[in-house]
Amino acid sequence: MKKFLVGGALAAVSAAVWAQYPSKPITIVVPFTAGGPTDKVGRDLAEALRKPLGATVIIENVGGAGGTLGAAKVAKAAPDGYTLLLHHIGMATSPSLYRSLPYKTLDDFEYLGLVNEVPMTLIGRPTLPANTYPELVKWLEANKGKVNLANAGLGAASHLCGLLFQSTVKIDMTTVPYKGTAPAMNDLLGGQVDIMCDQTTNTSGQIEAGKVKAFAVTTTQRLKPAALAKLPTLDESGLKGFNVTIWHGLYAPKGTPAATLEKINTALRAALKDADFIKREEALGAVIVTDNRVGGAEHKKFVEAEIEKWSPVIKAAGQYAD
Incomplete structure (x- = not known):
């Protein structure tokens, strides 16, 4: 009976802790140096996430090794929802570019959703x-x-x-x-x-x-910004099916509680509808993701497809990093 009470008490405390999430600042690791395009997206997203999360969101730049150092840091972080990763297409290309990675792309992260496509x-x-x-x-x-x-x-x-x-x-x-x-x-x-x-x-x-x-x-449709609207697509110019965008996605360490992931994803969906965030991203020529890839499962399927797309291209070029 005592064991049952102790176990029940621990479960109640645990539930209360997760119910309070977030109770301290959240760090989003950007695996590149400050001032670059991914850093810009990260800082815009951090600002848009603060209100729906009800917490301070901090950007930490961990550059080096094509983004793999920052990704590795998040993969090894405590799975409590307080350390997240914003990464671009490198999440899908690193498995082919690097002979050895300090993490498993599809196994060591919880996929939270895509943010934009550039x-x-x-x-x-x-x-x-x-x-x-x-x-x-x-x-x-x-x-x-x-x-x-x-x-x-x-x-x-x-x-x-x-x-x-x-x-x-x-x-x-x-x-x-x-x-x-x-x-x-x-x-x-x-x-x-x-x-x-x-x-x-x-x-x-x-x-x-x-x-x-x-x-x-490089998109299959022409772009809207005035400076780019007159440019043809490579697809219409004869390279049928040519479509390259540099997307950004949000990730958490593997094992982050489902309730915490749900709160972050709900906040992400709200952030992607934030008028100021949309305005900032559109000024960069970025397109906000609004389809089902904003969800974790479809986000992961998309990355799996991107790995399959880029692997033969990279291997054929024979350009690897140790």
Whole structure:
């Protein structure tokens, strides 16, 4: 009888603790340095989550190793709902890019929901002879083996988009990796490299200012922002089915209680309807996710499909990290 009472008391205390969640600040780990596009999304999301969660939400930047250091930290964190992870497409590409990961992508996290999708743009140096996508293709074919394709480093959005573009058009290019988007963009503006495929969060300003040649967007539908609305899609330009977006999702350590996950997901759904959050994301060219991938189960299915999509592309390129 005493054992039953003790067990019942512990269960009651446990239930009370989870019912009080959150009772202290929540940390969202962004696995990249401050100031980048994922950090921007994270800070916008943190602001939008504060009201529906009723708690302070803090961003912690844990950069390094293509986002895997920050992801590993969350995988090993206490499963209490106070340490979360905001990660981009690297969640699905790291299993193929890295020979060894300190976590299991599909096993060591609770999937909370997708946040947004950021389109990509194919751009070129301002002195490039081509002005349209058909002209670009002709120029690429005439300069096989001489074209320099810039990216922000192994596993970066620009690296992944560049890999898929090369494999789709079947034109060999020289990949030039940089330590971040800023130096890659600087060399593109200066004419040291020829083309780059990067997120609208990084390219919209340069396109609007006319500082780069803009050829196409990577979504299957044209984009709404004024600076990008006139750009054709690669799909309509002849690369049927070409569709690359840099999505962001929210995760918790494996074993986080279901009741806590439900509270976070409810808050996430409210945040994605927040007018200020929507305005900030749309200004970046991002599209807020509103379909069933906002739920944990569909979010995980989506990541599984992305792993299957990118694995053969990355393996064919033979570009790995230790």
